[in-house]
C-alpha cells in the first residue's frame with residue numbers, strides 16, 4: 252500500500268511515501284466534492300492510496316472522516332473532483348457497479364448491509380450465477396460455480412435454492428461475498444462489512460475475507476470503525492481525518508507507536524479488558540464539517556499538542572521511515588519553524604521521524620526505507636524495513652485487550 256500526499260517543500264523537493272511497487276488499485280491525489288445546499292463539500296482531499304494483491308489495507312477514522320467516500324470513489328461509485336483512480340493500471344470510470352466495463356469486474360465492493368445489495372426476489376444461486384453469466388459462462392456453469400462459491404464461503408450447496416431473507420446477517424454477508432467472487436476479483440473494497448453483524452459473525456466474516464486475501468491473492472481495502480479488527484487483520488493501515496490521510500504505515504508499528512496525535516487518540520480509545528478505552532479528555536469535540544474545515548492542520552482545534560503554526564500552516568504527509576504522518580510537531584517539514592534544526596521541535600517523536608523528515612529525498616520504495624536508498628550515511632541493513640509476514644492468527648472478537 253502506498254498512502255501518500257505529496258508535499259511540495261520550499262526547496263522543490265516532493266515527498267511521497269513508501270508503498271507497493273505493483274499495486275492493483277491506486278488512488279492519486281484523489282478528491283471528491285459533494286454539493287450541499289448549494290455549497291461545495293470536499294469530503295476527500297488529496298489522497299493517495301494503493302492496495303497490492305494479497306494485502307489487507309485498513310482504513311480507519313471517526314464517523315464523517317470520509318472513509319465511505321474514499322471507498323466509493325475507489326470503485327467509481329462517486330466521481331472524482333480531482334486526481335485519479337486506477338485498477339490494474341487502467342482508469343476507473345465513475346459509472347456505477349452495473350454499467351462498468353468488463354475489465355473492471357475484477358474490482359468489487361462488499362457493502363455494510365448485504366440485504367440491500369441482494370435482490371430479495373431472486374434465489375441465492377441465481378444471484379451468484381449472474382456474475383458467471385456476465386463473464387460469458389453458461390447457465391449450468393453458473394449454477395455449478397454458485398454452489399462451489401457458496402461452499403468456498405462456508406455455506407452448504409442447498410443455500411443456492413434459498414432466498415436472501417431466509418438467511419442470517421452473517422450468512423447474507425457470506426452470500427454477498429460469494430457473489431463478488433463470481434467475478435474473480437483481484438481487489439475487494441469492503442465498506443464496514445462486519446459492523447452490522449453480531450460478534451461471532453463478525454469474526455467469521457473477518458476471517459473469511461482475510462483467508463481470501465491470503466489464499467487467492469486478492470487485495471482488500473477494509474473500511475472499519477472497529478479498530479481492534481483492523482489491528483488484527485490489516486497489514487497496513489491508513490488513518491483518515493476530515494477527508495485526508497493523516498498517518499499510514501505497517502499496522503503493528505502504527506498501533507504500537509502512533510506518530511499522529513489523532514492516531515494516538517484512536518488507539519487509546521480501543522476498548523480494553525480492564526474497561527479502559529474511551530476517547531481521552533484532551534480530544535474534545537467532533538470531526539468538523541468538511542464544508543468549512545479548520546485552517547492550517549485540520550486536526551489542530553482538537554489536538555493536545557498543537558502549536559501556533561498548526562493553526563496557520565497546512566500539513567501533509569511526511570515520510571517517517573516506512574511510515575508517514577501529517578503533523579507539524581511530530582513530522583515537521585524541513586525548513587519550517589518546527590523542524591528539529593530550528594527552534595521548538597518536539598523531542599519526544601520517534602527516532603525515525605527525525606531522520607526521515609531531515610533527509611529530504613523523494614524516492615518511493617516498498618521494501619526499504621528511503622534513507623537506505625538515498626542517504627550515503629545510512630547503514631544499509633539497519634534501515635531495511637521488511638514487509639510484515641502475511642500470516643496472522645485468526646481474528647477473535649473477544650480479544651479486545653487494546654494495545
Ligand SMILES: Nc1ncnc2c1ncn2[C@@H]1O[C@H](COP(=O)(O)OP(=O)(O)OP(=O)(O)O)[C@@H](O)[C@H]1O
Nearest residue numbers: 285286287292294313314315316317318319320541
Ligand atoms: N451525498 C452526500 N452529500 C453531501 N455530503 C455528503 C454526502 N455523503 C457524505 N457526505 C459528507 O461527507 C463527509 C464524509 O462522509 P463519509 O460518509 O464518507 O464519512 P465516513 O468516515 O464514511 O463516515 P461513517 O463512518 O459515518 O460512514 C461527511 O461530512 C458527510 O456528511
